[in-house]
Amino acid sequence: MPKNILSVENLNGGYEVFVGRRRVFVHAVDDVTFSLHNNEVLGVAGESGCGKSTLAKMIYGAIIPPLLVKGGSISITTKGGEVLNINKLSIDEVRRKIWWIEISYIPQNSMNVLNPLKRIKDQFIDVFRYHGIKMDKTETVEHLRDTLTTLGLPPEVINAYPHQLSGGMRQRVVIALSLVFNPRIILADEPTTAVDVVTQRTILSLLKEWRENNKSSLVLISHDMSVHAYMDDRIAIMYAGNVVELGSSLDIFKEPLHPYTRALIESLIRKGDKSIRKGLAGQPPDLINPPPGCRFHPRCPYVMNICRSEEPVTTFLDNDRYVRCWLYTSSR
Amino acid sequence: MAYVYRFKELALRPKFLIPLTLFTGLLVYAFIYTATININPGRWYYAPPAQPPNPSYPFGTTSMGQDLFLLVPMALRNTIVISFVAAVISVLIAWGIGSTAALSSTVARSALMTLVDIVCVLPGLPLLMVIFYTWRDHLTIPLIGIIMGLIGWAFPARAVYAMVSSLRQRTFIYTSYFSGLAIYKIVIKDFIPFLLRYLMINLVSTMTWAIGNEVTTSIFGAMKMEEVTIGTTIHWAMYYQAILLGVWWWLAIPVVFLVSFVLSLYVLMVEIDRYIFARARVTWG
Amino acid sequence: MHPVARYILQRGSLALLVVWIGLTVTFVVSRLMPFNAAELLISRLISQGVALTGEEIEAMKKQLLELYGLDKPVVEQYLVFLRNYMVTGEMGPSFAFFPTSVRDVISKALPWSLLLLIMASVVSWFIGNGIGILAALTKRRRISNILENVAIAFQPIPFAVLAISFLIFYALVLKLPIPSGGYMITGSPVEMLLYMSRRAAFPLMILVMFGWFGSFVSMKAVALKMREEDFIIYSFLQGAPTGSIRYMIFRNSILPQFTILVLGLSRVFIGSLLVEYIFNYPGIGYILQGAIANADYNLMLGVLFFATIATAVATFILDLVYPLIDPRIRYPGQG
Numbered sequence: 001m002p003k004n005i006l007s008v009e010n011l012n013g014g015y016e017v018f019v020g021r022r023r024v025f026v027h028a029v030d031d032v033t034f035s036l037h038n039n040e041v042l043g044v045a046g047e048s049g050c051g052k053s054t055l056a057k058m059i060y061g062a063i064i065p066p067l068l069v070k071g072g073s074i075s076i077t078t079k080g081g082e083v084l085n086i087n088k089l090s091i092d093e094v095r096r097k098i099w100w101i102e103i104s105y106i107p108q109n110s111m112n113v114l115n116p117l118k119r120i121k122d123q124f125i126d127v128f129r130y131h132g133i134k135m136d137k138t139e140t141v142e143h144l145r146d147t148l149t150t151l152g153l154p155p156e157v158i159n160a161y162p163h164q165l166s167g168g169m170r171q172r173v174v175i176a177l178s179l180v181f182n183p184r185i186i187l188a189d190e191p192t193t194a195v196d197v198v199t200q201r202t203i204l205s206l207l208k209e210w211r212e213n214n215k216s217s218l219v220l221i222s223h224d225m226s227v228h229a230y231m232d233d234r235i236a237i238m239y240a241g242n243v244v245e246l247g248s249s250l251d252i253f254k255e256p257l258h259p260y261t262r263a264l265i266e267s268l269i270r271k272g273d274k275s276i277r278k279g280l281a282g283q284p285p286d287l288i289n290p291p292p293g294c295r296f297h298p299r300c301p302y303v304m305n306i307c308r309s310e311e312p313v314t315t316f317l318d319n320d321r322y323v324r325c326w327l328y329t330s331s332r
Numbered sequence: 333m334a335y336v337y338r339f340k341e342l343a344l345r346p347k348f349l350i351p352l353t354l355f356t357g358l359l360v361y362a363f364i365y366t367a368t369i370n371i372n373p374g375r376w377y378y379a380p381p382a383q384p385p386n387p388s389y390p391f392g393t394t395s396m397g398q399d400l401f402l403l404v405p406m407a408l409r410n411t412i413v414i415s416f417v418a419a420v421i422s423v424l425i426a427w428g429i430g431s432t433a434a435l436s437s438t439v440a441r442s443a444l445m446t447l448v449d450i451v452c453v454l455p456g457l458p459l460l461m462v463i464f465y466t467w468r469d470h471l472t473i474p475l476i477g478i479i480m481g482l483i484g485w486a487f488p489a490r491a492v493y494a495m496v497s498s499l500r501q502r503t504f505i506y507t508s509y510f511s512g513l514a515i516y517k518i519v520i521k522d523f524i525p526f527l528l529r530y531l532m533i534n535l536v537s538t539m540t541w542a543i544g545n546e547v548t549t550s551i552f553g554a555m556k557m558e559e560v561t562i563g564t565t566i567h568w569a570m571y572y573q574a575i576l577l578g579v580w581w582w583l584a585i586p587v588v589f590l591v592s593f594v595l596s597l598y599v600l601m602v603e604i605d606r607y608i609f610a611r612a613r614v615t616w617g
Numbered sequence: 618m619h620p621v622a623r624y625i626l627q628r629g630s631l632a633l634l635v636v637w638i639g640l641t642v643t644f645v646v647s648r649l650m651p652f653n654a655a656e657l658l659i660s661r662l663i664s665q666g667v668a669l670t671g672e673e674i675e676a677m678k679k680q681l682l683e684l685y686g687l688d689k690p691v692v693e694q695y696l697v698f699l700r701n702y703m704v705t706g707e708m709g710p711s712f713a714f715f716p717t718s719v720r721d722v723i724s725k726a727l728p729w730s731l732l733l734l735i736m737a738s739v740v741s742w743f744i745g746n747g748i749g750i751l752a753a754l755t756k757r758r759r760i761s762n763i764l765e766n767v768a769i770a771f772q773p774i775p776f777a778v779l780a781i782s783f784l785i786f787y788a789l790v791l792k793l794p795i796p797s798g799g800y801m802i803t804g805s806p807v808e809m810l811l812y813m814s815r816r817a818a819f820p821l822m823i824l825v826m827f828g829w830f831g832s833f834v835s836m837k838a839v840a841l842k843m844r845e846e847d848f849i850i851y852s853f854l855q856g857a858p859t860g861s862i863r864y865m866i867f868r869n870s871i872l873p874q875f876t877i878l879v880l881g882l883s884r885v886f887i888g889s890l891l892v893e894y895i896f897n898y899p900g901i902g903y904i905l906q907g908a909i910a911n912a913d914y915n916l917m918l919g920v921l922f923f924a925t926i927a928t929a930v931a932t933f934i935l936d937l938v939y940p941l942i943d944p945r946i947r948y949p950g951q952g
Contacts, residue, residue: 453928456887466650540775
């Protein structure tokens, strides 16, 4: 039985925004429950606008208005064995205790997130400073040289400014930055969206290798199912703020249960398959006024009457596999 | 894209209507009222000297016996004419040079931009003073404006250059082009709002620049001093020690009128920009 | 070549180009005068030089004729003019400050003006940017909005009008005396500098009082945009404390502001000329007024030339600082 290092229970939240003078709530994350095991890659998949990034922000504890958490809990087991409830801590406590030390973050456009006016080594030293960690400068720089070399970067990089490096090099530096304190969880939000396929592959391999060596866990958020197929141990499929299906990636790719998951996987190109790819008709629903019942029902090819009025319940198929769909409730 | 001009919303805003009224009032006072005056208000001693504002002389009179109620609109008219001519000339040059630089090859571009940089650094004011002073006998009001326009185009040219070269690379123009929109329609729908907006901003900013230069050169006395402008009025007030003698209205009235003109013009520009050209902003790279 | 060396060479040659064009413009203006300047000056010399001996008048006359060289072809006149201004510094006598030469009059006033010009632009730039960054970062929106509205209202008003309004207020409402004197002060360089700084404080105050709006408004806009930049958000998520983030926003927003400082010099120069004259500060503006009041064309041309040099030099000095704050000039990369 794998140990959980992060568990999310019945998480609810979203954004409070003003449309004209009216205050509306965008319910971006709705009743999400899952846990992250030690030493695994958990993928979060779904179309854009389905709440993936909001979920990432909540897990990371970056809860800044207009983002609100309405209910549920996120608890993390720290390196010291303490269990902390992230959404009960103040943002300053999260900043000092959690960020970069327990969970670090690889942002979406990681080629452009380095401060243009600072040398690479100073950006590393800054992270030590932010967390009040004492270090010996020369020793750290020595250590950095090694780290960068393992990531395939020439050691001179530490004295360079970001504009002197290529996009791929900058991305590697960002990955190295997130690994500085050996956090047990890495949160990667669409880490390879803006890069070409070759760089994408290199970066994903680097992350994979590092994670396997360090026995850490990775939460990988991406809309790209092929990335998930390459990286994940388990996948959570999100649709309109709900996790509609969760299971090991082998099971999900072999036998997708939820009609939405099926549509996502059918859209992938497979070796030897010559049929034309089918897309899913329609748009993801408006999160301000979600459709009643199952949120997927307007686009679902298997829609039944019950789907239009009642929200589906979570059906566990085994300990680590569940689906939220009426198709599977009736059979049990 | 259909361009939305919000004329109606703009016309109903008090923040637009108040400066508009003030601005029109000043223009009427400066251009229409002065046409009805049949004496030269710059002449001396047609009124009792150094009268503070009173019912028969609402703005008071100068120590030289000039009625400020007649003198100030004349001065304002001339100052407005100078600044407007200067603005038109310099905006024409700025658009010529700025857009040529933005649309031409690297060599021509860097040569033109070096020229613009140099003219930006050159101190225009002492040059204007020397020119105005040595040719003071030959100057007319529009000519003053033309000379200022020939010197003050560098800053607007920089702005035009930045605008045009950024506009060149905007994706929506390619989008329009590739979606088969006719060239003249691209010009009307995608370019004109930007061009009009910058034309307006350039005109207003060069006008305030020219007003400042007119006032400054006149205060130094390097101007055709017989012409009545806001600057020369201030100059004579200082020359005849208006502050020392307590004739403060001689200085204060022209200043108040000039400030109201500049501010109402500026607020009008800001409001028009907000409602008519809101979508035509170019984000600077 | 080292990129910094190339940069300095580039800016330096631009400064030289500015000086040369300024000289040429001065020459053109001096030859296009609608009267024969040399003859006019000689007739004035004779009427003013009552205290001079015949020999001295003759010497001056010769010098003036040589200076203008109107009997020679234009190209030669131009070369002589260039030599006089750039090499020998011979610009003829000044009539407003007779019998001092133009060179001496201006070289006395120039340090005063340079001090005021540089201090005024630098101090108001610092104050404007300082308040601008505070206004962008503060949680007290109301105060920063009021400040911004004040700045926006003052910004379009020509500096001359502001200075005159301040003069009315200062002399009539506050009834305070206007400081004066200090022109012919001599002493050791340190004493001079101390005295000049004391004397410059009042005009500096006025220039700064009305000079900070521009950099304030643009700094606030730049910093508000900078807050949303990816690398700022990234360092926030790295766990940077508020202080570090604020410093980072400040450090990165100040760069584009620097261009404003450099380009704004010639505009500050207009203001400082006027303030020097209105508030009796013994700089170029003060001299210029004397030259105009006395129809002293020689001195006017000299002022025109030195004004060009002053702004070119000040711009060059500021240009030299730029590579120190922007590593992208020191180490050009692939972009």
